[in-house]
Amino acid sequence: MSELIKLTEISKHFTVYERPEGKWELLKGAFIRYPKRVDALKKISFTINEGELVGYIGPNGAGKSTTVKIMGGILTPDEGECVIDGRIPWKERVEHVSNIGVVFGQRSQLWWDVPVKDSFDLLKEIYDIPEKDYKERLEEIASRLSVESFLRTPARQLSLGQRMRCEIIAALLHRPKILFLDEPTIGLDAVSKLELRAFLKEENKRSGVTILMTTHDMDDIEALCSRVMVIGHGMLLYDGSLNTLRQRYETQEGQDIDEIIAEMYRDMDL
Ligand SMILES: Nc1ncnc2c1ncn2[C@@H]1O[C@H](COP(=O)(O)OP(=O)(O)OP(=O)(O)O)[C@@H](O)[C@H]1O
Ligand SMILES: [Mg+2]
Structure with a gap:
């Protein structure tokens, strides 16, 4: 190793x-x-x-x-x-x-007032992730963490548990x-x-x-x-x-x- x-x-x-x-x-x-x-x-x-x-x-x-x-x-x-x-x-x-990916449990890296999916899209641009990779990766982890139903919800309206799952996704999108x-x-x-x-x-x-x-x-x-x-x-x-x-x-x-x-x-x- x-x-x-x-x-x-x-x-x-x-x-x-x-x-x-x-x-x-x-x-x-x-x-x-x-x-x-x-x-x-x-x-x-x-x-x-x-x-x-x-x-x-x-x-x-x-x-x-x-x-x-x-x-x-x-x-x-x-x-x-x-x-x-x-x-x-x-x-x-x-x-x-x-x-690297970083998650601070006490702080959010998500854009507070916009749907979490928009934050993910922004991260795609920041990390320059190719469209196909991004779609595949998001689909995969969104389904594993069961967040599909609230991808269009603004981060500030999510429960703590829902938000934390989205934080993890945000940190892992760029592999x-x-x-x-x-x-x-x-x-x-x-x-x-x-x-x-x-x-x-x-x-x-x-x-x-x-x-x-x-x-x-x-x-x-x-x-x-x-x-x-x-x-x-x-x-x-x-x-x-x-x-x-x-x-x-x-x-x-x-x-x-x-x-x-x-x-x-x-x-x-x-
Ligand atoms: N920006 C800062 N300005 C001044 N002191 C700081 C700052 N950040 C941390 N400290 C101090 O440094 C020490 C270590 O803080 P740190 O946040 O790393 O602890 P921690 O192990 O993460 O604690 P916790 O379990 O409470 O999160 C503490 O005494 C804290 O007050
Ligand atoms: Mg600490």
Whole structure:
């Protein structure tokens, strides 16, 4: 299997501005902001091979979305190297985006006020997908994800589950080699989650698309990922199989994976 994604000692910090505390200080705070450094990623390194389906987990604020944004070419790291299919994402953005699909569960890439089909048509132009390929691909995934009945509905009128399926289609229309999913199952009901997982598993098998997904739902990981990476405070704390993680961190026999993860997260705060 060939290496598709390689991050070497990637670091990224943000500066956030805090208001002072207290009443008088608050008044002054209208003018004064104290800069505070947040180290979102501290020397993160990992490699992902072609065809892998990797879960990326960690508590809120751990650095998962920041990693996805760097890999997607949206953010530039302070230090370190990131090479994805031979390209540096933020330096060769145009070529890079034609090779990847990205879905942010909390944000939409669909044009809000127009039928989703129009958004797909626009993406066809952006990615320069030949008419025949586009028609075939859309028909295929639209039927597998059962979205045909609402292709003419504006995105803002779709339910969360319907919209998420359309987001996945938008990310896969141009047949990218790599798919980054940032919390794709957030807010979905049990049936929608199962359907989405089944689709992703099948798509990974069928087209060989390499998938990295962040999630807070351990069932996503159990169902999909043979490999899981755990990040905490911007550092990679574990990279391996879910079974090994279970064995390594299990404190009582029969503890379920959510409890094990919760315990791991609690330990990170020490
Ligand atoms: N644009 C930004 N400006 C300032 N700080 C940021 C920015 N983006 C992220 N951060 C900070 O960087 C850290 C990592 O954030 P990130 O969004 O990567 O976490 P996450 O693992 O995706 O968390 P969650 O599970 O809540 O989505 C947090 O402390 C966050 O406040
Ligand atoms: Mg996030």
